[in-house]
Amino acid sequence: MARAAKSVAAKSAAAKAASAKSERGMSVPRARLDRALNPKSVVVVGDKGPGFQWLSNLSEFSGPVYSVQLDEKEIPGIEAKGIKNFKSLLDVPGTVDLVICAVPRQVTPFVVGDAIKKGVGGISMFTSGFEETGEPQAVELQARLVAMCREGGMPLVGPNCMGIYNRRLGVKFTAGQEKGTGGDIGIISQSGTHGIGMSLGAQRAGIRVSRTISIGNAAVLNECDYLQYLRDDPDSPVIAMYLEGTRDGRRFFNLLKETTKLKPVILWRGGRTKAGARAVRSHTASLAADGAVWDGLVRQTGAIPVHSIDEALDAIAALVNTDRPRGRRVALIAMTGGQSVAITDHFEREGFEIPELSKRSYDRLAEFFMTIGGSYRNPFDAASTIGRETDNLRKILEILAEEPIIDGGVGIELGARGFDTDPGRLNAQLDLLETYRKKTGLPVISMMPVGGAMGGDELTVLAARNAATARGFAVYPNFERGAAALGRVVSHFQWLGSK
Amino acid sequence: MSDAIATARAEGRTLLSEVESKELLRAAGIPVTEARLATSASEAAAIATEIGFPIVLKIISKDIAHKSDVGGVALGLESASAVRRAYSEMLERVLAAAPKARIDGVSVQQQALPGTEVIVGATTDPQFGPVMMFGLGGVFVEVLKDVSFRIVPLERRDARQMIREINGFPILQGVRGQKGADLKALEKLVLDVSKLVWKRGDIAELDLNPVFAYPDGAIAVDARIVLKAVDADGKEG
Numbered sequence: 001m002a003r004a005a006k007s008v009a010a011k012s013a014a015a016k017a018a019s020a021k022s023e024r025g026m027s028v029p030r031a032r033l034d035r036a037l038n039p040k041s042v043v044v045v046g047d048k049g050p051g052f053q054w055l056s057n058l059s060e061f062s063g064p065v066y067s068v069q070l071d072e073k074e075i076p077g078i079e080a081k082g083i084k085n086f087k088s089l090l091d092v093p094g095t096v097d098l099v100i101c102a103v104p105r106q107v108t109p110f111v112v113g114d115a116i117k118k119g120v121g122g123i124s125m126f127t128s129g130f131e132e133t134g135e136p137q138a139v140e141l142q143a144r145l146v147a148m149c150r151e152g153g154m155p156l157v158g159p160n161c162m163g164i165y166n167r168r169l170g171v172k173f174t175a176g177q178e179k180g181t182g183g184d185i186g187i188i189s190q191s192g193t194h195g196i197g198m199s200l201g202a203q204r205a206g207i208r209v210s211r212t213i214s215i216g217n218a219a220v221l222n223e224c225d226y227l228q229y230l231r232d233d234p235d236s237p238v239i240a241m242y243l244e245g246t247r248d249g250r251r252f253f254n255l256l257k258e259t260t261k262l263k264p265v266i267l268w269r270g271g272r273t274k275a276g277a278r279a280v281r282s283h284t285a286s287l288a289a290d291g292a293v294w295d296g297l298v299r300q301t302g303a304i305p306v307h308s309i310d311e312a313l314d315a316i317a318a319l320v321n322t323d324r325p326r327g328r329r330v331a332l333i334a335m336t337g338g339q340s341v342a343i344t345d346h347f348e349r350e351g352f353e354i355p356e357l358s359k360r361s362y363d364r365l366a367e368f369f370m371t372i373g374g375s376y377r378n379p380f381d382a383a384s385t386i387g388r389e390t391d392n393l394r395k396i397l398e399i400l401a402e403e404p405i406i407d408g409g410v411g412i413e414l415g416a417r418g419f420d421t422d423p424g425r426l427n428a429q430l431d432l433l434e435t436y437r438k439k440t441g442l443p444v445i446s447m448m449p450v451g452g453a454m455g456g457d458e459l460t461v462l463a464a465r466n467a468a469t470a471r472g473f474a475v476y477p478n479f480e481r482g483a484a485a486l487g488r489v490v491s492h493f494q495w496l497g498s499k
Numbered sequence: 500m501s502d503a504i505a506t507a508r509a510e511g512r513t514l515l516s517e518v519e520s521k522e523l524l525r526a527a528g529i530p531v532t533e534a535r536l537a538t539s540a541s542e543a544a545a546i547a548t549e550i551g552f553p554i555v556l557k558i559i560s561k562d563i564a565h566k567s568d569v570g571g572v573a574l575g576l577e578s579a580s581a582v583r584r585a586y587s588e589m590l591e592r593v594l595a596a597a598p599k600a601r602i603d604g605v606s607v608q609q610q611a612l613p614g615t616e617v618i619v620g621a622t623t624d625p626q627f628g629p630v631m632m633f634g635l636g637g638v639f640v641e642v643l644k645d646v647s648f649r650i651v652p653l654e655r656r657d658a659r660q661m662i663r664e665i666n667g668f669p670i671l672q673g674v675r676g677q678k679g680a681d682l683k684a685l686e687k688l689v690l691d692v693s694k695l696v697w698k699r700g701d702i703a704e705l706d707l708n709p710v711f712a713y714p715d716g717a718i719a720v721d722a723r724i725v726l727k728a729v730d731a732d733g734k735e736g
Binding site: 299 | 618620621622623624626627628630632634640644646647648649650653655656657659660661664704705706708723725
């Protein structure tokens with residue numbers, strides 16, 4: 001459940017208004033894109049053994065799968081998988097919604113031609129060796145495909161891409177992608193690797209990825225079309241994008257600005273566009289480095305900027321697995337004195353306040369808190385208090401839940417030591433944190449560092465982190481990443497409220 | 500089309516002179532120091548008397564990019580005779596430093612009271628089209644590149660935030676007991692430039708450098724506008 005995102009997605013009136021305009025500017029009619037991204041039947045053209053990766057990726061697909069392969073050597077392998085093979089796309093029975101094209105590049109115009117003749121919904125082209133090579137002939141070949149698709153109104157995903165993953169239908173481009181219902185996030189990636197990285201990484205954190213679209217050369221359909229589509233997709237209450245540039249800066253700017261009003265958009269920009277040989281005659285132009293303009297774009301549209309796969313996944317976890325913060329004043333609970341200083345440093349660096357609590361809270365804390373070897377001023381140095389009696393964490397969290405000054409939630413260092421022999425302790429703590437977040441609707445950021453006195457060894461910590469993640473908590477391996485992730489989320493929501 | 504642009508286009512130029520740039524800006528309601536073209540020492544003196552002292556003279560030539568490098572700027576002229584003398588000396592200096600430069604004349608300007616120097620600019624980004632920049636002038640922009648960008652057209656929020664997000668913002672808030680800059684006036688100036696660039700669509704680059712920011716108001720002291728090139732069909736490229 002996308003907690004932080006939920007309240008935004010609830011603006012359904014705005015979403016409806018947006019979807020009424022959803023055809024505007026799209027490279028192909030929306031209905032065509034719908035069919036290609038939600039196929040009921042798939043044909044793989046040109047898959048090869050021994051792995052037959054594309055046919056294998058469709059083993060959980062809910063509709064019929066056919067193969068087109070002329071190579072006699074490959075056909076027995078395909079049929080052994082129980083998949084019917086044809087010599088031509090035109091021979092395949094019934095309607096075809098998606099063609100996955102994995103043929104050598106010189107054959108691609110024939111596949112596209114047949115697909116248009118057959119009236120298929122769309123093509124996802126894995127084949128590479130086009131514009132990205134920079135070779136004049138390859139660029140020309142891509143231009144030829146684009147011209148064919150434009151004329152035939154054919155949605156082409158790629159080329160040079162991994163294509164589409166659709167959770168509900170079980171269309172996958174890597175074996176680890178899950179089939180299932182619902183969705184917490186939709187992903188668009190110019191890089192296949194980062195698409196897989198974000199898709200599987202988010203899934204590992206217990207997050208349901210509705211779709212991942214690897215856009216490759218974005219020759220016909222581009223990042224704007226996909227963003228527009230995901231903007232209106234109820235299975236994607238959060239969007240994450242990896243881009244190296246944009247094909248249509250104006251449309252992208254306008255779309256991004258519109259979309260962030262409806263749902264959070266995480267934007268990971270990789271690389272730099274070469275400015276090209278431009279005669280620059282002003283001071284401003286000489287300073288308008290590509291990165292500076294993209295920074296401006298992010299600030300102007302309210303997108304959530306990230307700069308690595310870790311930052312992307314950290315932000316995804318915070319958006320999906322925490323509630324929406326109402327401000328920047330947090331309570332921090334660490335296990336030891338040193339860690340209570342470190343956690344405070346990191347949260348302050350991200351612009352959080354760690355305020356003093358009310359007298360009433362301090363009076364209640366004084367009744368049970370171990371102040372010898374501990375402190376409750378906020379930050380909390382709590383190991384001696386919680387370690388003795390887990391129920392003391394319940395008391396602390398109850399007091400914090402009633403503390404009006406805390407509007408950003410709780411950041412807590414969870415000790416993993418002993419998790420291998422007694423997982424019950426961690427679970428009991430998570431139960432209490434669950435109660436806190438239900439009661440307050442505020443974020444809980446859990447941090448389980450290896451280095452802390454309560455950390456334990458690497459494998460124990462990893463197992464404990466996974467257990468907390470599986471229960472729907474945003475869990476981070478250190479304070480800086482937890483603080484940065486929550487910082488990004490709160491900055492985004494504050495931006496939405498800014499004038 | 501304003502006269503300044505028509506003249507530049509007719510002459511096949513894309514670079515507007517400071518006088519032309521300011522004419523265009525003033526017509527758009529953007530505060531600029533008054534600047535008029537003089538082509539003789541006595542004309543310069545007459546204009547100066549009309550504008551009021553102190554006066555600044557700046558050389559106007561399409562062939563000179565950096566006026567101060569060739570002695571093409573004279574500051575703090577307090578009388579008509581000082582202006583006349585400065586005019587003649589400037590022409591001699593410039594022609595000695597750049598003998599081949601074609602000189603259109605001298606811009607006679609009101610000398611603004613010193614304020615906090617900021618730069619407001621616009622340029623054309625290859626991906627996003629018109630974008631705007633804000634920064635503090637001098638070393639902040641030259642060395643530290645402490646500037647912020649936004650895509651045109653800007654909303655009020657963008658103007659507010661781009662001014663506040665530069666690292667040097669505390670300087671605009673006032674340091675060492677000095678009064679802060681008029682942020683409202685700066686925001687308005689940024690938004691008016693955004694409007695001008697967006698509405699016209701034919702401005703490729705624009706520098707207001709420096710703009711003097713005061714506790715009450717702000718004014719562009721120097722201005723440079725580059726138009727988009729026009730191809731043979733009369734279309735902007």
